[in-house]
Structure formats: C-alpha cells, structure tokens
Amino acid sequence: MSKPIYVLSGPNLNLLGVREPEIYGYETLDDVRKLCEARASALGREIVFRQSNHEGVLIDWIQEAREKASALVINPAGYGHTSVAILDALKAVNVPIVECHLSNPAARETFRRKTYVSLAANGLVSGFGAASYELAVEAAAGLSRQA
Ligand code: CA2
Numbered sequence: 001m002s003k004p005i006y007v008l009s010g011p012n013l014n015l016l017g018v019r020e021p022e023i024y025g026y027e028t029l030d031d032v033r034k035l036c037e038a039r040a041s042a043l044g045r046e047i048v049f050r051q052s053n054h055e056g057v058l059i060d061w062i063q064e065a066r067e068k069a070s071a072l073v074i075n076p077a078g079y080g081h082t083s084v085a086i087l088d089a090l091k092a093v094n095v096p097i098v099e100c101h102l103s104n105p106a107a108r109e110t111f112r113r114k115t116y117v118s119l120a121a122n123g124l125v126s127g128f129g130a131a132s133y134e135l136a137v138e139a140a141a142g143l144s145r146q147a
Helices: 029-042 055-068 077-081 084-091 130-143
Strands: 005-009 047-051 071-075 097-101 123-126
Touching: 005 029, 005 055, 005 130, 029 047, 029 130, 055 071, 055 084, 071 130, 097 130, 123 130
Parallel strands: 005 047, 005 071, 071 097, 097 123
Antiparallel strands: none
C-alpha cells in the first residue's frame, strides 16, 4: 500500500453543516471525511483527514506530509487568502498538492479571488460542495499513483 493522502482543512470548517448551508452545504466535516475515505478506498488508497483552526498546527501537518504522505489535499479556508507561512510550508513539500474549496471563491467577494496556496498547488477543485473534496482526493490519487 502506498503512503496515505493527507486531507487537511483549515479554520472554521469544523462548523460545516451547522452555519451558512446555502454557501457550504448541509454535510458536516465528518460526512466529508466519510466521502473522502470511500473515494480513496475505491481507488485502493488511504487518507489521513484532519482539521485545525490554528495556522501553526496546519504548518506542522504540512511538514509531516513531506515524509509521510503520497499527496496532499488542502482546503486552507480563510488562511488561503492570507497566509504566506502556509505557502512557504507547501513550497517545501515534494508531493503533489491539490487545493480544494467547497464554494467557488472566484465568484464571491474580491478578497477571496487571491489564494496564496494556488502558487504551490498542482491544481484546484472548487465550487462543488463536499464533492470538491472527493474530486480532489481522486486528483491527488492520480497525481501520486507511483508514490
Ligand atoms: O469554500 C471554501 O471551502 C472556503 O475555503 C471556505 C472558507 C472561505 O474563507 C474560503 O474563501 C472558501 C471559510 C470556511 C468557513 O467554514 C464555515 C463553515 C460553516 C459555517 C461557517 C463557516
């Protein structure tokens, strides 16, 4: 079995399904985890699924992924629009990176149009709700087939 695909989620995503369902959908983060596990399993892969509200914790996990992951899916949430530190951590990762968003930030407020994470990512999946995560896991599995 190859190394797991790390699936990391940033701040406030623990509230998924509880607030703003019209933007982020009705699935909880635990529902999203189950969808990702099922998609990974169908592809013969495993995932490590984590969420943190803390920038430094996310950076520690990104650094961990350098050694322990075959690929990285990240929904950086608000930090995607602000965090040069997360971008720097991602740039040091030598496995494929797929950026993932539930909503389509490009169709929302102007300040969401820039994401630092995109500068380090192989690709971006956004706008499909929980399915964005499933598609991102599939893309990450494809990019890391040999890992
Ligand atoms: O669409 C996405 O996945 C976002 O990464 C979500 C972030 C937002 O800042 C990005 O622009 C796009 C916000 C995450 C907040 O999550 C919540 C979920 C439920 C209720 C309230 C917040």
